[in-house]
Amino acid sequence: MELNQTCHITGVITVIFLKFWPKSIKMIIHVTVPLSHLINAFHSPKKTSFSANTSVSQNQHRDVVPEREAPCSEPALNLRDLGISELRIGHIDQLIENLLPGFYKGKNVSSHWHTSHVSAQSFFENKYGYIDMFSALRSSCLYRQHSRTIQNICSDLQCWPVFIQSRGFKTLKSRTRRLQSTSERLAESQNTAPSFVKGFLLRDRGSDVESLDKLMKTKNIPEAHQDAFKTGFAEGFLKAQALTQKTNDSLRRTRLILFVLLLFGIYGLLKNPFLSVRFRTTTGLDSAVDPVQMKNVTFEHVKGVEEAKQELQEVVEFLKNPQKFTALGGKLPKGILLVGPPGTGKTLLARAVAGEADVPFYYASGSEFDEMFVGVGASRIRNLFREAKANAPCVIFIDELDSVGGKRIESPMHPYSRQTINQLLAEMDGFKPNEGVIIIGATNFPEALDNALIRPGRFDMQVTVPRPDVKGRTEILKWYLNKIKFDKSVDPEIIARGTVGFSGAELENLVNQAALKAAVDGKEMVTMKELEFSKDKILMGPERRSVEIDNKNKTITAYHESGHAIIAYYTKDAMPINKATIMPRGPTLGHVSLLPENDRWNETRAQLLAQMDVSMGGRVAEELIFGTDHITTGASSDFDNATKIAKRMVTKFGMSEKLGVMTYSDTAKLSPETQSAIEQEIRILLRESYERAKHILKTHAKEHKNLAEALLTYETLDAKEIQIVLEGKKLELR
Ligand SMILES: Nc1ncnc2c1ncn2[C@@H]1O[C@H](COP(=O)(O)OP(=O)(O)OP(=O)(O)O)[C@@H](O)[C@H]1O
C-alpha cells in the first residue's frame, strides 16, 4: 500500500475516530482558536534539515524542502509502531512523547536552546526553541527516518485544533519577521494547505460565507471543525464588521455635527443685521420692496380721500415726467408726509402714487431700522437709499416714520439714538430734489417727529389723510361690497351713517365679517342683517352667547343699560342711540351704542357734557333702582370715559373758568397747587354731570322701567324699537 495511501488512511482514520467520539468532538469544539491563530497554525514551519542535536538558533537560515518533492522510499510507519492504536486528542502527548522522546518537560533533553537574548516570536519558541509544535516534531530524531510520515501527520494534525501559545505583544523585529514570514508562509501554504483552506485564505470578502459553506461541503470538513471555523470566521467577520460599523457611526456623527454647525453658521450670517440688511436692500432677490406687493395700485383703489389724492397728483406728474418740472426750474418736495389715524389708507396712497407713475415702490417700516445693534439702522437706511437712487425715478415709502424719526433723545443713556435719524437726514440732503426719488413717510403721530425732519427741504409737504366722512364711507363700502355678492336691498348709505368714525380698514373689515357671517349661516349673499351684525360686532365686541347669566344680574344689566339709553334719549346734545343690548359682548355684559347723525368735526362743550351725563346714567340707574348698597362694579369703564372727557375739557380745551384757556400737557411737571386745582375742576364737572343724570332718570322713571323690561324681553333693541318703547307703544313680537 503506497505510503501516501497509508498516510491518507491515517488521516482518514483520524477523522473516523474523531467522527464517532462525541466526547472528543465536544472537547475539540471547546478548543476554538481565533482565526489568525488558525492561519498561523497552517503554515507548517519551514522544512528544516536539522541534525538531531544541532543547536537551534531561531535566525538560522532554514532551507525549505517542499514536501511533495521528498522521495517516498521510507518504510511505512504506522501508529501501531508508535504503540498507539487509536489517535484521539488525548493521545497527542503520547504521540509526541513517542515521536520526540524527552521532549516533554521533566526529561533533560539536550537543550537545543539557550536563554534567548532577543525575545522570540512566541513563548513556545522561547521555551522550546521551535517556532511551534510542528517544527519541534520535524526536528526530532525520528524525522529523518520517517520524515514523510511525520510530515503527513503534521499536515493531518494541522486540521486538529492546536494549542499555540503566542505572546500578547509583538516586538518590531518579530513583527517584521512575522509579516515577512507570514507572506512567505502564505505563499508556501498555498501549496501545502489543503485546498479548502486556500479558498478560505484567499477569499474575497464579498462572498465569504457561502464560499465557506461551499468549501465545508465540497471538502467534507469534519462536523466538529465546521463550527470552530464558522465561529472563528464569524468572530473575525463580526469584529471586522463591528469595527467598520463603529467607524461608520462615528463618521456619520461627525458629518452630522459639521452639517449642523454649518447651518448655524449660515443662519447666524443671515440673521446678522448687517448682512441681512445688505441682503434685503441690495440683492434684487429680496430688496426692500413692499412685502404686500399689491400689483398696479392706482388712485382708483383709494376711496373717500379725494383731497389727499389731489395733493399727490402733482407728485405723480413729476415722477412721470421730471423734465417738465426741472425745465421751469421749480423744485419738487423731496419728502411728503402723510398724516392720519391708523387704517385710513396712507400706505395705500403711497402705493397708488408709485402705481400711477409706474415706478418702483420701496417699502420700509420705521421700526425695522431700529435694532439693538448700534449702527444697523443707519446702515439699512444707507442701503435703502443707495438701491433707490440706482433705480430712480422711484418712491421710497417709510411707514411709521415716528419710530425712526422720533424726537432725538438727548441722554447719555441713548448715545446712539440719533445715529439712525441723522443718517436719514443726511441721505435726504444727499440727493438733489429733481433726482426722481420721492420719499413718502406715514405717521399717526406727527407731533412725535423730530423738527429737523419736517423742515423745508426734507419732509416739507404734509398731506392729511383723515377718517372718511359719511360720503367717503359710503364710497368705501360700495367699493368693497362690489367685491362680494350682496343683496340689492343693502343700502350702503345706512351702514355709512351707522359707522361714524370708521376708517377705511374698519369698513373693509365690516364687509368682510358680514360675508363670513353669511357664509356661516349658509346664505347666498350678504344682506343688511349680516352687515348690522358685523357692525355691532366691531362697535360692541363679539357676542358671547355661551355665557350663562342669572336673572338677577340680567335685571341689573337691563336697568344699567336703560339708564344710559334714557339719558341719551332725553339729553339734547347727546349722540343719538344706535342700539341697546344686554347680550354679553366682548368684555361687557351689555352695551348701548350711540352714533352721531353725521361726522362731528368739532364737539361743543354741551356735547361733551352730554357724553359725560350718558356715561353717568348706568351708575345712577343702579343707585335709584337697587339702592346705594347694591351698586355694582359694572360702571368702572363709564367713569373712565367721563373722567377722560372732563380732564380734556380742563387741560386741553380751556373749558374751565378757574384754570382758564391754558393747556396743561404734562400735569406731572406742574406745581402741586396747579395739580390740585385741575383735580378740583375735574371733580366738579363729574359731580355736576352725576346730578344732571339723576334728575333725568327720576323724571323719566316710568320710561326707564319700560325700557328695562323690553330689554329683558327682547335682549337687543335698535333705535326705532327704543323710540317705540319710550313713547309708550307696544313692540310687536319678533
Ligand atoms: N381710503 C381707503 N380706500 C380703500 N381702502 C382703504 C382705505 N383706507 C384703508 N383701506 C383699506 O385698509 C387697508 C389698510 O390701509 P393702510 O395700510 O393704507 O392704512 P394706513 O393708514 O397705512 O394704516 P397704518 O397707519 O396703520 O399703517 C388697506 O389695505 C385697504 O384695503
Ligand SMILES: [Zn+2]
Ligand atoms: Zn355702563
